[in-house]
Structure formats: C-alpha cells, structure tokens
Amino acid sequence: MARPIPETHAEILAAAARRFSVTGFKGTSLQDIAREVGCSKAAVLYHFANKEAILTELxxxxxxxxxxxxxxxxxxxxxxxxxxxxxxxxxxxxxxxxxxxxxxxxxxxxxxxxxxxxxxxxxxxxxxxxxxxxxxxxxxxxxxxxxxxxxxxxxxxxxxxxxxxxxxxxxxxxxxxxxxxx
Incomplete structure (x- = not known):
C-alpha cells in the first residue's frame, strides 16, 4: 500500500522542526522526517530539494x-x-x-x-x-x-x-x- 504524499509544506516543516529539536539538524535524516510525516522520502523530496532547503525555509x-x-x-x-x-x-x-x-x-x-x-x-x-x-x-x-x-x-x-x-x-x-x- 502506497503512503500518502503530504498535503502541504507545512506538514513537512512541522515534522522537520520536531525532529531537529530532538536529534539536531545533523542527526536528522530525510527518512526521519518522512517517517514523522507518515510518507516516503521521495514525497519529502517532491516538496524540498534537500534537508538544507527545509532548514532554510524553517x-x-x-x-x-x-x-x-x-x-x-x-x-x-x-x-x-x-x-x-x-x-x-x-x-x-x-x-x-x-x-x-x-x-x-x-x-x-x-x-x-x-x-x-x-x-x-x-x-x-x-x-x-x-x-x-x-x-x-x-x-x-x-x-x-x-x-x-x-x-x-x-x-x-x-x-x-x-x-x-x-x-x-x-x-x-x-x-x-x-x-x-x-
């Protein structure tokens, strides 16, 4: 069963902020963020070019x-x-x-x-x-x-x-x- 693509950037940003606050920027992977949102890493990459782009927007x-x-x-x-x-x-x-x-x-x-x-x-x-x-x-x-x-x-x-x-x-x-x- 395919995972849903997050509806908005906001879901990914919120998940990234939570993960960054727990494990730091370096300690957080795109896969960690995807898991937090409940989607695939590819879905996260659909919205953001990379982890640095997420941090930049945050x-x-x-x-x-x-x-x-x-x-x-x-x-x-x-x-x-x-x-x-x-x-x-x-x-x-x-x-x-x-x-x-x-x-x-x-x-x-x-x-x-x-x-x-x-x-x-x-x-x-x-x-x-x-x-x-x-x-x-x-x-x-x-x-x-x-x-x-x-x-x-x-x-x-x-x-x-x-x-x-x-x-x-x-x-x-x-x-x-x-x-x-x-």
Missing part, C-alpha cells in the same frame, strides 16, 4: 527579523544602540525561540550553509550594538556572553510564557552589560 522568518533588527540598530550609537539592541534582540529571541533552540548547539557548523552566511555579519553588528559601539575588551566580551546566554535560556526555558521570559532576559542582559535595569 529559518527564513527568523533571518528576516534579524535583518530588520540590523537595519534598526545601524544608525544608533552608544547607550541608544545598547538599549535598543537589548530589548529588540530579546524580543526577537523570544519570538523565535523554537528556531534558536533548533540551531543553538549546531550554529557554528550551520553558519557554513550558504543560506545562513548573512547571519554571521549581522550577529557581529548586533554584538557591536550591544557593546554600545565600544572597543574596550570588557565591553566586547559581555555582549558575546549575553547573546549565548539568551540563546541558551530560550532553549532551556522554551515553555515559559513570553511575558515572563522576555522581561527576565532584558533584566539579566542589561545587568550583564553593566547597565542599570530599565
């Missing part, structure tokens, strides 16, 4: 949001850059916590994928904004720790409601960057 909204954040932060300097970067990055991280969770442990390797190439540059500019555009070593180290910590917290506290997680992350990030709580 991540597209988060990447677009990071691009928009980068554009908002570009003209800001000093404390204005830092303050906006903290609140806007936390909002983005909470909104896309599932995607962050998917990538958290595999991000360095995934940044090698062509679709994710712009993330590295935008992340560097985000770190610069979180540093208040300062060149001081302590001001440059703290933002890296904050970004890693926000990603880890989003992964660890994924079930916490947005209205609890977001303010807590803003408070902690602000303290970690050496500024009073807003």
């Amino acid at each position: 991540m597209a909204p988060a990447i677009s949001a990071l691009e928009a954040l980068d554009a908002r932060l570009a003209p800001l300097t000093g404390d204005a850059a830092r303050s906006a970067a903290i609140t806007d990055f936390v909002e983005l991280a909470v909104r896309f916590r599932r995607e962050i969770s998917l990538l958290h442990s595999e991000l360095p390797e995934l940044l090698q994928q062509p679709a994710f190439e712009p993330i590295q540059r935008r992340t560097e500019r985000l770190l610069d904004a979180l540093a208040g555009r300062s060149e001081q070593p302590a001001d440059r180290i703290a933002p890296l720790m904050v970004c890693a910590g926000v990603a880890a917290a989003c992964a660890e506290f994924g079930e916490l409601p947005d209205d609890e997680l977001g303010p807590a992350l803003v408070t902690v990030a602000t303290r970690a960057l050496g500024h009073p709580t807003p």
Whole structure:
C-alpha cells in the first residue's frame, strides 16, 4: 500500500522542526522526517530539494527579523544602540525561540550553509550594538556572553510564557552589560 504524499509544506516543516529539536539538524535524516510525516522520502523530496532547503525555509522568518533588527540598530550609537539592541534582540529571541533552540548547539557548523552566511555579519553588528559601539575588551566580551546566554535560556526555558521570559532576559542582559535595569 502506497503512503500518502503530504498535503502541504507545512506538514513537512512541522515534522522537520520536531525532529531537529530532538536529534539536531545533523542527526536528522530525510527518512526521519518522512517517517514523522507518515510518507516516503521521495514525497519529502517532491516538496524540498534537500534537508538544507527545509532548514532554510524553517529559518527564513527568523533571518528576516534579524535583518530588520540590523537595519534598526545601524544608525544608533552608544547607550541608544545598547538599549535598543537589548530589548529588540530579546524580543526577537523570544519570538523565535523554537528556531534558536533548533540551531543553538549546531550554529557554528550551520553558519557554513550558504543560506545562513548573512547571519554571521549581522550577529557581529548586533554584538557591536550591544557593546554600545565600544572597543574596550570588557565591553566586547559581555555582549558575546549575553547573546549565548539568551540563546541558551530560550532553549532551556522554551515553555515559559513570553511575558515572563522576555522581561527576565532584558533584566539579566542589561545587568550583564553593566547597565542599570530599565
């Protein structure tokens, strides 16, 4: 008996997101995704060229949001850059916590994928904004720790409601960057 072809991309994307969150991107095969959907690997390939195409589509909204954040932060300097970067990055991280969770442990390797190439540059500019555009070593180290910590917290506290997680992350990030709580 032939397996049904999934009706939409959405079924495959949802199954892929579940599998990636359990076994990681590298640890998930197209066959795993097909099994989760209840179809053949060929049916998955009918909708997507490969596993990387699935990940690219899953991540597209988060990447677009990071691009928009980068554009908002570009003209800001000093404390204005830092303050906006903290609140806007936390909002983005909470909104896309599932995607962050998917990538958290595999991000360095995934940044090698062509679709994710712009993330590295935008992340560097985000770190610069979180540093208040300062060149001081302590001001440059703290933002890296904050970004890693926000990603880890989003992964660890994924079930916490947005209205609890977001303010807590803003408070902690602000303290970690050496500024009073807003």
